[in-house]
Amino acid sequence: LSHTHTHLSHHRGTKRGLIVTGYVLFQPTVHIVHKSNAVSPLFLSFERVYIVTWNVGSAVPPDDITSLFGPNVSDGSVDMFIIGLQEVNSMINKRLKDVLFSDQWSELCMDTLSPFGYVLVASQRMQGVLLLVFSKFCHLPFLRGVQTESTRTGLGGYWGNKGGVSARMTIFGHPVCFLNCHLPAHMRNLEQRMEDFESILQQQQFDGGTATGVLDHDVVFWFGDLNFRIEDYDIHVVKSAIDSNKLPLLLERDQLNMAKNTESILEGFNEGPLKFPPTYKFDVGTHTYDTSAKKRKPAWTDRILWRLRRTGSPVPSHNAALQRGLTSWLGGATKVTQRVYRSHMGYTISDHKPVSAVFSLHFPFRVDMPLVVLQVNKEWCKVSDATVRLAFASTYQRSSWDWVAIYKVGFRHHKDYQAYIWAKGEHLTQVTFSEEDMPRDDCEYMLGYYSNNMNSIEEVRPFLFCYTKLEKPFLYGPGFSTQNHCHVKTGEETSSNCRKDHTTWVRTRGT
Structure with missing residues (x-):
């Protein structure tokens, strides 16, 4: 099998998978x-x-x-x-x-x-x-x-x-x-x-x-x-x-x-x-x-x-x-x-x-592959870690109302996000969160991809946010940008200055 989906088990101290507040992700028995x-x-x-x-x-x-x-x-x-x-x-x-x-x-x-x-x-x-x-x-x-x-x-x-x-x-x-x-x-x-x-x-x-x-x-x-x-x-x-x-x-x-x-x-x-x-x-x-x-x-x-x-x-x-x-x-x-x-x-x-x-x-065993895969570093400690790469199954039908969101571990429902990004564009390959939307604690979070057509979260990916290690320009720079990244202020729908790699930017909850 090229892929099996992860199950959740409550253990501590195990080395079989990534620990998320006492829960361990591991491969199921097929x-x-x-x-x-x-x-x-x-x-x-x-x-x-x-x-x-x-x-x-x-x-x-x-x-x-x-x-x-x-x-x-x-x-x-x-x-x-x-x-x-x-x-x-x-x-x-x-x-x-x-x-x-x-x-x-x-x-x-x-x-x-x-x-x-x-x-x-x-x-x-x-x-x-x-x-x-x-x-x-x-x-x-x-x-x-x-x-x-x-x-x-x-x-x-x-x-x-x-x-x-x-x-x-x-x-x-x-x-x-x-x-x-x-x-x-x-x-x-x-x-x-x-x-x-x-x-x-x-x-x-x-x-x-x-x-x-x-x-x-x-x-x-x-x-x-x-x-x-x-x-x-x-x-x-x-x-x-x-x-x-x-x-x-x-x-x-x-x-x-x-x-x-x-x-x-x-x-x-x-x-x-x-x-x-x-x-x-x-x-x-x-x-x-x-x-x-x-x-x-x-x-x-x-x-x-x-x-x-x-x-x-x-x-x-x-x-x-x-x-x-x-x-x-x-x-x-x-x-x-x-x-x-x-x-x-x-x-x-x-x-x-x-x-x-x-x-x-x-x-x-009819379905064994997710429709969407999020690729992200397990720890976010530098600027480039805030970029999330996306991969889609050939059968997946995208919607301009899809989004990628940051959830805190223990989130309640699909709208219980810390921040989200519209996943617009037929050729979208990655999205990037801005500094205003980064958590302010060393805590465990999850990335989720919400499908409007499916009315469900199609992928979840845990990561650890390292607030105390995060680069200061990323954390505090109000207009931070680099050669490969640009920042769009909260509430703006588009950015004409973004590089042409199909990167999109964040809108916070409530905007």
Whole structure:
């Protein structure tokens, strides 16, 4: 292989790769499977995709939600975090400066995950329904074509308190869709739930590629407050079954389980065993099921399912996990395996408990090369180090809205840059940052290339900025220039004095 992409592992003291605030970049293990004396295609795996769904009941976020993301949040072993929330308080918090992420829950999730090297790659909100997709920064070049959609189903489609929000992208070249839904409540509205889900699937369409609809994607994850209830049994029977741990008795009358046998729209959707008690409805601030006058019957309203696109190719029949319903295959050997499915009963701010699941995704090795490569010195200690050389794959479609940015390690999203440069020009081969935009500390940073067409960061490259070693003319010269470099003041779009080597210059954030 001429190139494999870098993975992130949390180690200190290792000499295998470049250390970035405790994280080490190293080459992944590429599995080659031999069968019938032939080598099968190479495979890449995301061993941990962590999905959370939680109806937060308009509550103010707690101070700390680290435990919600499992025991591995700090060691870098999770590849992606996908967070689906419902009933987020839709009042805009005017104290937040960044209007792009204007709710406290988004801020809290970024505050929790970004210090561990996770970057927000997609965000979609429809009133109280919120979807956040985070990825380890080293995977960013292989998450492409990011798009989001939303569908209102409340009040006949005019109100967004109910409905679905989604984010789709390709992972190693394979289309994957994450769909967070809040479906109609109450026992009697089973048919309405199914109609709304079908409406969401029909209305959500994406641009370009072969996967234009939700179900066209190789893998779909469907989760949220789906609001399915337990039929037939009264509240006393349900609570007694929960207390005596007779959950299978209740699962037989779970509306979603029964609907999977009768509703064609649910064909192909899989769910792991529900081994935890119903996650709704609790008295807020307690672990006690509803004692109000309404006395809502406990139910598994909060669910996480997955689906593989239909194919005519045969799947293995010998796999034990497949027999237990934990693994599903797509022809061509795309595989999804659920590792964990659990609730988080310790959270009491809402009448719902959070639910999470961990999946492994196993893909045929379709994409192994980044579209953009940034070449830069590992340390910036002199003037020439501020020049970044660019190389593009022949298939990459440039946009005049692409940019190269300096990010501090632990950056939150693609606009959380220290400075950026427009990467304009069909024949652009390098860009150079000006002295005003150099960091003022000896710290670890990253360069990132943002693709406007892909709506994603296509390359990340760490470097160390040596402020104390930096040449003084570069650091302080207001009009610094050399024979090979020139400086364009902040806010200027072009420079007629730049040498003809397709060098472009920086614009700082806010200009």
